[in-house]
Amino acid sequence: MTRINYQKWRNLLLLSVAELLAMALWFSASAVVPQLTQAWQLSGGQQSWMTMSVQIGFVIGALISAVFNLADRFPIPYFFALNALAGAAFNACIALFVYHPEPALLMRFCTGVTLAGIYPPGMKLVATWCKADRGLGVGLLVGAITVGSALPHLLNAIPSLFAAGSIPPWRPVLLAASGAATIAAAIAAIGVKTGPFLTAAPKLNWRYAGAVFAERGTRLANFGYLGHMWELYAMWAWTPLLLLTSYQQAGWSEAGARLAGFGIVAIGGVGSVVAGVLADRWGRTSVTLASLAASGSCALLVGFCFHAPLLLTLVCLLWGFAVVADSAQFSTAITELGDPRYVGTALTVQTSLGFLLTLFTIRMIPPLVEAWGWEWAFWILALGPVFGIWNMWRLRQLPEAIAMASGNR
Numbered sequence: 001m002t003r004i005n006y007q008k009w010r011n012l013l014l015l016s017v018a019e020l021l022a023m024a025l026w027f028s029a030s031a032v033v034p035q036l037t038q039a040w041q042l043s044g045g046q047q048s049w050m051t052m053s054v055q056i057g058f059v060i061g062a063l064i065s066a067v068f069n070l071a072d073r074f075p076i077p078y079f080f081a082l083n084a085l086a087g088a089a090f091n092a093c094i095a096l097f098v099y100h101p102e103p104a105l106l107m108r109f110c111t112g113v114t115l116a117g118i119y120p121p122g123m124k125l126v127a128t129w130c131k132a133d134r135g136l137g138v139g140l141l142v143g144a145i146t147v148g149s150a151l152p153h154l155l156n157a158i159p160s161l162f163a164a165g166s167i168p169p170w171r172p173v174l175l176a177a178s179g180a181a182t183i184a185a186a187i188a189a190i191g192v193k194t195g196p197f198l199t200a201a202p203k204l205n206w207r208y209a210g211a212v213f214a215e216r217g218t219r220l221a222n223f224g225y226l227g228h229m230w231e232l233y234a235m236w237a238w239t240p241l242l243l244l245t246s247y248q249q250a251g252w253s254e255a256g257a258r259l260a261g262f263g264i265v266a267i268g269g270v271g272s273v274v275a276g277v278l279a280d281r282w283g284r285t286s287v288t289l290a291s292l293a294a295s296g297s298c299a300l301l302v303g304f305c306f307h308a309p310l311l312l313t314l315v316c317l318l319w320g321f322a323v324v325a326d327s328a329q330f331s332t333a334i335t336e337l338g339d340p341r342y343v344g345t346a347l348t349v350q351t352s353l354g355f356l357l358t359l360f361t362i363r364m365i366p367p368l369v370e371a372w373g374w375e376w377a378f379w380i381l382a383l384g385p386v387f388g389i390w391n392m393w394r395l396r397q398l399p400e401a402i403a404m405a406s407g408n409r
Contacts, residue, residue: 008129012137014191016144019122022084022184023148025091025111026054028177030237031152032170040101044366051237052359053105057112059355062120066348071121081189083117088181095174129195138328139276143269146324150265152177153240153258160255212346217337220395222350224288225330227388229354231295231381234361235323236265239316242374250309260313264320271325284329285396289389294322296385303375
């Protein structure tokens with residue numbers, strides 16, 4: 001292994017570990033929604049806002065960072081570390097000082113703003129080390145993000161393993177997530193360096209923001225991404241509670257349900273890495289079409305398994321593997337199809353629209369559960385993969401699709 005390759009994989013490994021630990025902040029409050037509901041008498045809407053407030057904060061943070069080119073004004077590893085520390089502080093404030101939902105939602109919003117200084121800069125760091133294998137590199141990072149997003153569910157399950165039948169306290173879960181983010185900040189600041197392909201990102205150009213949808217290739221890639229995002233965060237937010245309810249009704253272990261909740265999100269990390277390898281070899285549209293078809297099928301099937309916890313767990317594991325496997329490939333496709341001068345603008349537009357869309361589907365599930373029950377609530381998520389498949393199939397037919405994955409469509 002050459003020195004450059006050693007440095008590359010060392011930095012990608014450290015970055016992935018830092019990203020994994022920092023992303024524990026994202027679902028730290030969502031993982032303990034059952035406990036918060038009991039403690040604060042949360043309504044279905046307030047339960048949704050425990051995740052939605054983070055999504056809004058992330059979008060606003062991403063736009064601020066893009067408009068002011070913050071990731072270019074500071075060394076990226078230090079920018080990452082600063083945001084990880086700030087996110088850890090906001091999240092810890094909930095555990096240490098908050099006793100009502102309203103201030104908790106404000107702190108969750110602020111945490112989301114800081115996550116915009118962790119997730120996109122991590123993507124940029126990968127791009128400074130990867131070119132021909134960028135799909136794999138971004139897939140590794142998204143895999144780490146996925147496992148990190150699942151980490152609070154594991155932290156929430158651990159106390160139940162040693163005190164069967166008890167409801168685990170929620171404040172230590174948030175403090176542990178903040179501790180993980182603090183470690184992530186140290187790793188990024190001390191161990192992570194930028195690679196040889198570092199270039200200054202151009203300033204956000206709102207004129208080009210419209211061109212992202214005017215050009216056929218980027219428009220279809222963005223529509224595929226929106227179909228993917230319609231499903232992803234609603235699935236991550238609510239399937240752990242689906243499993244918990246199913247296990248409770250069947251008289252199964254609640255600790256087992258919480259471990260399963262961790263597993264169905266974390267397994268997406270494996271899916272992201274596998275998809276990254278395959279997409280570089282077989283093509284972006286091939287992988288995204290397969291992933292969308294698999295995840296959409298699981299959205300349709302999962303309700304039929306509600307009264308069979310073992311089968312439900314297996315279907316949810318398959319869903320968790322497929323639902324995020326294609327995520328990195330939509331962003332990578334944008335970098336390949338769009339004007340290289342305005343890749344930053346294109347990715348900002350894509351990410352902002354995608355996370356705004358998640359607000360609708362995250363908020364939509366609780367009323368559907370009340371109206372139809374868990375058995376039917378997730379069917380509506382299958383609309384996203386259907387829309388995504390249609391657009392990625394159309395993209396596959398375009399001549400410009402040859403620009404993706406070294407000629408592999």
